[in-house]
Amino acid sequence: MKAMLFDFDGTLADTLPLSFNAFKSVFKQYDNREVTNEELVAMFGPTEEGIIYTNFANKPFVPDAIQGYYSYYEKEHHTECQCDQGIIDLLLFLKEHGVKIGVVTGKSRRSFDISAAALQLDSYFDVSITGADVVQPKPHPEGIHKALHTLGIDSENAIFVGDSNADILAGKAAGLRTYAVQWLSTCQSLTYNVEPDGLFTNVMHFRELLEKEVVIHGH
Structure with a gap:
């Protein structure tokens, strides 16, 4: 294992609740509608700008809503979002063993x-x-291929970790060993269209798996 690629929201950072709140705020303010977390998850795929642009009925307000989203997201980040110490420790562990870390x-x-x-x-x-x-x-x-290309590492020497069905599909399509995680307060998917190589609800258990591998391969 030379590289580990991670999804971000719901995988490395518990940012989904903040993101949901920011979207709800701008849909209400600029599109005059209430949206649920489930409705928002169904919109996920494009960037925040893409989600707002595609799903807004009130198109003239799209630029204001995008700006409003980022203002809320930045302003509330410190109150609504803290980093998980177990994840920090996992990233430090990978760094110490010379594993490249990427986000897709x-x-x-x-x-x-x-x-x-x-x-x-x-x-x-x-x-x-x-x-x-x-x-x-x-x-x-595409994103996984791009990250590996940038790092100069082959798919068989990399692992992908994510919390959504789209993550597992992408990792598998790229030919990586792919793990599903449900270890933060909010994750996007609880079921997957393809079987991940493992499912972890605890960061420590995932790290134990990696420690075994690192020892076995003598890194």
Whole structure:
């Protein structure tokens, strides 16, 4: 294992509740409608701008709503979102063993940068591919291929970890060993169209699996 690629929202960062609240706020304010978490998850795939643009009935308000989304997301980040210590420890463990760490997220570059900075995660990542960097979002494997290409690492030497059905489909389509996680307060999917290579509800258990591998392969 030379690289580990992660999804971001719901996998490395408990940002989904914040994202849901930011969307609800702008749908109510600028499109005069209430949306549920389930409705929002069904809209996921494109970046935040794409979600607002595609799903707003009130198109003239789209630019204001996008700005409103980012304002809310940035302003409330510190109150609504903390980093999980187990995840920090996992990233440190990977770094110590020379494993490259990448993020493949459907988020826009702008919201990813806000979160990575607010949670002080940016120093861990060797590459980050956002929704703005691909033509085809997950479940298409384009982002994963792009991250591996940037790192110069083959798919058989990498693992992908994510919380959504689209993540598992993308990881499998890219030919990576792919693990599903449900270890934060909110995740996007509880069931998957294809079987992941494992499902973890606890960061420590995942790390134990990796520790065995690292020992076996003598890194």
